[in-house]
Amino acid sequence: MKLKSLRLKISAAIMVTCILISLSIAAAMYPFELERRQARLRNIHLLLHAVFDQKKDELANEIYADQKEALEISLEEIQRLENIETLFVYDHEGKMKASALSENFTIPDAIKSIDNIDTSSNFTRFSKKQYNQKNYAEFFSSIEVIGINVGYIRILYDLKTFQQESRMIFLFFAVLCLALLCIIILLNFFLTRSVILPASKLRNAMSALQEGDFGTQVTISSQDEIGQMAVAFNEMSQRLHRQHADLTSAIATKDAYALELKKSNRKLEQLNLNLENMVQERTIELSKSNKKLQEEIEERQMAYRKKEELEQRLARSKKMEALGLLAGGVAHDLNNVLSGVVSYPDLLLLDLEESDPMYKPVLTIKDSGIKAAAIVQDLLTLARRGVVIDELLNLNRVLKEYIMSPEHNKIQMYHNNIVIETNFQNDLLNIKGSPLHLKKSIMNLVSNAAEAQPDGGTIRISTYNRYVDMPIRGYEHVDEGDYVVLEVRDFGVGISEKDQERIFEPFYTKKTMGRSGTGLGMAVVWGTMQDHNGYINIKSKMNQGTTFELFFRQQGRYCPRRLKFRCSQVIWEITKL
Amino acid sequence: MNRCMKLFLCCFLILQIFPKFFPENVIANSSPEPVNVAAILSITGIASPHNKPLIPLIELAVDEINSNGGLLGHPLRLMMLDNKSTPIGSIQAARDAVLGNAVAVIGAHWSSHSLAMAPVLQKAAIPMISLSTNPDITLVGDYIFRINFNDIFQGEMLARFARTTLGAQSAAVLKNLNEAYCLTLAKYFAGHFRELGGKILFESGYKGDAVDFKEIVSGIKVAAPDVVFIPGYSRDSGFLIKQAHMQGIKTVFIGGDAWDDIRVYAGDALDGSFCTSVWHPRMDNPASRHMQAKYHQKYDQGEIESKINFSAVPWYDAFMLLKDAVKRAKSLERADIRDALAATREFQGASGTVNLDLNGDPVGKEMVILKYDSDTPVFFRTLMP
Numbered sequence: 001m002k003l004k005s006l007r008l009k010i011s012a013a014i015m016v017t018c019i020l021i022s023l024s025i026a027a028a029m030y031p032f033e034l035e036r037r038q039a040r041l042r043n044i045h046l047l048l049h050a051v052f053d054q055k056k057d058e059l060a061n062e063i064y065a066d067q068k069e070a071l072e073i074s075l076e077e078i079q080r081l082e083n084i085e086t087l088f089v090y091d092h093e094g095k096m097k098a099s100a101l102s103e104n105f106t107i108p109d110a111i112k113s114i115d116n117i118d119t120s121s122n123f124t125r126f127s128k129k130q131y132n133q134k135n136y137a138e139f140f141s142s143i144e145v146i147g148i149n150v151g152y153i154r155i156l157y158d159l160k161t162f163q164q165e166s167r168m169i170f171l172f173f174a175v176l177c178l179a180l181l182c183i184i185i186l187l188n189f190f191l192t193r194s195v196i197l198p199a200s201k202l203r204n205a206m207s208a209l210q211e212g213d214f215g216t217q218v219t220i221s222s223q224d225e226i227g228q229m230a231v232a233f234n235e236m237s238q239r240l241h242r243q244h245a246d247l248t249s250a251i252a253t254k255d256a257y258a259l260e261l262k263k264s265n266r267k268l269e270q271l272n273l274n275l276e277n278m279v280q281e282r283t284i285e286l287s288k289s290n291k292k293l294q295e296e297i298e299e300r301q302m303a304y305r306k307k308e309e310l311e312q313r314l315a316r317s318k319k320m321e322a323l324g325l326l327a328g329g330v331a332h333d334l335n336n337v338l339s340g341v342v343s344y345p346d347l348l349l350l351d352l353e354e355s356d357p358m359y360k361p362v363l364t365i366k367d368s369g370i371k372a373a374a375i376v377q378d379l380l381t382l383a384r385r386g387v388v389i390d391e392l393l394n395l396n397r398v399l400k401e402y403i404m405s406p407e408h409n410k411i412q413m414y415h416n417n418i419v420i421e422t423n424f425q426n427d428l429l430n431i432k433g434s435p436l437h438l439k440k441s442i443m444n445l446v447s448n449a450a451e452a453q454p455d456g457g458t459i460r461i462s463t464y465n466r467y468v469d470m471p472i473r474g475y476e477h478v479d480e481g482d483y484v485v486l487e488v489r490d491f492g493v494g495i496s497e498k499d500q501e502r503i504f505e506p507f508y509t510k511k512t513m514g515r516s517g518t519g520l521g522m523a524v525v526w527g528t529m530q531d532h533n534g535y536i537n538i539k540s541k542m543n544q545g546t547t548f549e550l551f552f553r554q555q556g557r558y559c560p561r562r563l564k565f566r567c568s569q570v571i572w573e574i575t576k577l
Numbered sequence: 578m579n580r581c582m583k584l585f586l587c588c589f590l591i592l593q594i595f596p597k598f599f600p601e602n603v604i605a606n607s608s609p610e611p612v613n614v615a616a617i618l619s620i621t622g623i624a625s626p627h628n629k630p631l632i633p634l635i636e637l638a639v640d641e642i643n644s645n646g647g648l649l650g651h652p653l654r655l656m657m658l659d660n661k662s663t664p665i666g667s668i669q670a671a672r673d674a675v676l677g678n679a680v681a682v683i684g685a686h687w688s689s690h691s692l693a694m695a696p697v698l699q700k701a702a703i704p705m706i707s708l709s710t711n712p713d714i715t716l717v718g719d720y721i722f723r724i725n726f727n728d729i730f731q732g733e734m735l736a737r738f739a740r741t742t743l744g745a746q747s748a749a750v751l752k753n754l755n756e757a758y759c760l761t762l763a764k765y766f767a768g769h770f771r772e773l774g775g776k777i778l779f780e781s782g783y784k785g786d787a788v789d790f791k792e793i794v795s796g797i798k799v800a801a802p803d804v805v806f807i808p809g810y811s812r813d814s815g816f817l818i819k820q821a822h823m824q825g826i827k828t829v830f831i832g833g834d835a836w837d838d839i840r841v842y843a844g845d846a847l848d849g850s851f852c853t854s855v856w857h858p859r860m861d862n863p864a865s866r867h868m869q870a871k872y873h874q875k876y877d878q879g880e881i882e883s884k885i886n887f888s889a890v891p892w893y894d895a896f897m898l899l900k901d902a903v904k905r906a907k908s909l910e911r912a913d914i915r916d917a918l919a920a921t922r923e924f925q926g927a928s929g930t931v932n933l934d935l936n937g938d939p940v941g942k943e944m945v946i947l948k949y950d951s952d953t954p955v956f957f958r959t960l961m962p
Contacts, residue, residue: 061664061689062755067754067757067760073783
């Protein structure tokens with residue numbers, strides 16, 4: 001059961017505490033009381049035994065000599081001891097010889113004589129007995145001197161005092177309980193007076209306040225915390241009352257103003273509405289102007305970007321052209337010079353045996369000439385002289401031929417930890433171009449891809465048809481149209497953006513000249529793509545690899561099915577015409 | 578070990594072993610075997626002040642017997658046994674006498690002691706010569722004898738003395754409840770006093786170890802009798818008399834034959850009192866004179882004359898009677914001694930002539946009345962049965 005009332009809670013707490021205290025005291029005192037009672041009985045036993053021992057010889061002689069009067073006086077002397085109420089002396093046959101009786105003591109039949117007693121045994125018994133509805137401690141002993149059992153003595157010790165002591169203890173506990181009860185009642189009374197009643201008054205006042213009776217006062221005169229709470233409550237109530245009054249008058253005033261305000265609001269609303277209409281119209285006009293302005297800005301931006309691209313392209317082209325012209329000029333003259341270096345060693349070799357000591361030097365001269373010629377060819381290629389791009393070819397075939405070529409084998413042998421993967425589209429459309437230049441370009445791309453993966457890797461060569469529906473703003477601006485794309489992808493170190501800007505410049509290389517390539521590889525690729533009227537797109541991230549996309553204009557017939565996809569995301573849409 | 582030492586050891590061993598092969602009497606070369614005679618009295622306890630003064634005359638008697646050839650040539654070996662002043666102690670002492678092969682027992686002095694030990698000795702068939710006055714003692718059996726007068730005689734004589742000689746109309750009778758002697762004597766006195774027309778105005782009893790007699794004295798004071806009969810012993814009677822005197826009681830006190838050293842306890846309050854006695858130096862008979870001469874011979878120290886304890890004289894007579902009985906029996910057998918004792922006629926003792934009747938009681942034993950006027954009780958008169 002939950003105690004909701006504070007009074008009940010306090011009463012319960014006090015009661016439980018007092019009960020616990022009582023029980024604790026009782027539990028602590030009980031063993032002591034038991035021990036005290038036992039000790040008291042032991043003392044009584046000792047006393048009676050001592051008295052008996054002291055008087056034993058005297059009693060024995062008096063019994064033996066049949067000195068009844070002396071016996072009675074001896075018993076009376078023992079009877080003078082406190083609480084020794086009655087004594088009986090019996091002869092050795094168990095018949096009573098003398099007694100010392102207390103007032104109004106009636107000798108019970110049970111102790112008028114001793115029956116069925118073993119006269120041969122010497123004994124002493126101490127027990128609690130009840131005679132004439134009174135409790136006694138009975139000391140019953142045989143009287144034996146020099147082995148002669150002369151009789152018996154029975155001493156009755158009144159346990160009234162003993163019982164009184166026990167009663168006193170019990171009374172003490174009863175008084176203690178009563179005192180605790182009084183304490184409970186007093187505590188309850190004082191707590192009621194000092195805490196509960198004031199709290200109740202306060203609660204009632206708070207309820208009245210809650211009901212709206214502002215200004216309610218509570219009369220609590222005590223100076224304690226509850227009194228202080230009452231004072232604070234009264235002040236609060238007064239304040240609330242004043243505020244309520246002020247508020248009421250303020251509300252009345254406010255109502256009047258509210259009416260005025262309502263009228264003003266209505267006017268304002270109307271004005272607002274008109275204003276909104278005007279604003280809306282103006283906004284529409286402004287939106288239109290904005291839109292127009294935005295379009296003009298976009299157009300200008302697009303034109304500006306286009307201009308930048310064209311300027312970049314022009315600059316690059318001019319640069320390349322300049323470089324190409326320079327290279328071409330040098331290459332042409334050099335080519336003529338090198339013809340002798342290449343051809344005459346052939347003639348010499350015809351006359352030399354392989355074992356001839358001059359064979360190898362001559363062969364070396366020839367190889368060097370060939371290499372120099374290759375460089376010259378590259379330069380010529382770069383100068384864009386003599387490139388035939390009107391041959392209709394299939395890129396897949398060119399690639400397969402390249403893969404089977406010694407040049408590619410050489411690259412594979414040199415980079416034996418590189419895996420070449422090919423993914424050629426089966427129905428790849430044709431293009432117009434020069435297989436030789438194409439192979440050379442492919443070789444340069446594959447060589448660079450292999451060198452970008454010094455610890456091994458994969459070079460993926462792919463071909464596919466592609467329709468570019470929106471211009472690609474990549475490395476180059478790729479216009480709309482149908483293309484055949486050659487993709488060479490590696491997973492190597494990548495090319496930084498700064499290097500991408502200059503990658504196609506002749507002799508711009510990170511590699512050691514002559515050791516791998518001529519420094520003109522990418523320039524050749526650039527020149528080839530220019531000759532083929534194609535585009536190059538580079539996608540590269542540092543340490544993730546590089547993809548070169550070469551876009552060639554398709555020369556195949558119109559195909560009813562086309563794959564359309566964007567650059568940035570792959571969306572496959574098949575339309576059947 | 579040298580030769581002398583060896584010789585000594587041999588002799589020692591021989592002397593230890595040799596006697597075992599020969600009875601003592603052979604070795605002693607006809608040296609008579611001692612005869613044990615027990616004297617049972619209170620060496621300790623409340624009666625010891627009354628009994629210890631008896632020992633000198635007992636020893637005198639034994640010495641005299643032994644110096645005159647002992648009992649049929651056998652030296653008398655005295656067994657002094659302590660009964661601790663209690664009847665039960667007396668029983669134990671009697672048992673000790675039996676175990677000690679006593680041919681006879683002399684004692685006890687107090688009646689309650691004699692009453693307790695008599696059945697033991699009767700059962701053991703050892704002749705007992707009691708010094709007590711309780712009439713029931715000799716009724717125990719035919720081995721029990723008495724050498725003093727009994728309380729029937731004493732009580733009657735004292736009652737008559739009080740009535741006729743002292744002219745007492747009334748009396749108070751007090752008794753030591755712990756002693757059969759006191760109870761019996763008081764009973765016979767009171768009975769005879771009444772028979773003689775006297776009135777017993779106050780009767781009371783007290784424990785033998787009592788020291789405070791305030792209540793009794795108050796009772797005496799209220800009763801105001803002519804005489805106060807206190808048949809107690811020296812201690813209790815003396816305290817009572819003194820306390821009564823201190824309370825201003827001027828009556829005459831009369832006692833029995835147990836007031837030996839009462840002056841020690843009563844002091845001057847005793848003056849004017851009377852008591853009985855079994856003997857007085859004025860008893861002029863050959864045995865008395867002989868005993869006195871021997872006593873003074875043995876115990877006087879220079880010019881200081883030793884005082885004979887009156888109550889001890891019958892003890893001396895008892896040993897002499899025993900010697901006489903043994904002589905007449907010509908035997909040391911107990912039964913023979915008993916028969917001889919039972920046939921005692923005209924034995925001349927220091928305390929008077931002893932004729933034993935069929936019960937073993939003396940017939941015609943005189944009783945002395947003493948009066949206390951000085952340190953030594955004065956002979957007043959002799960009463961004959």
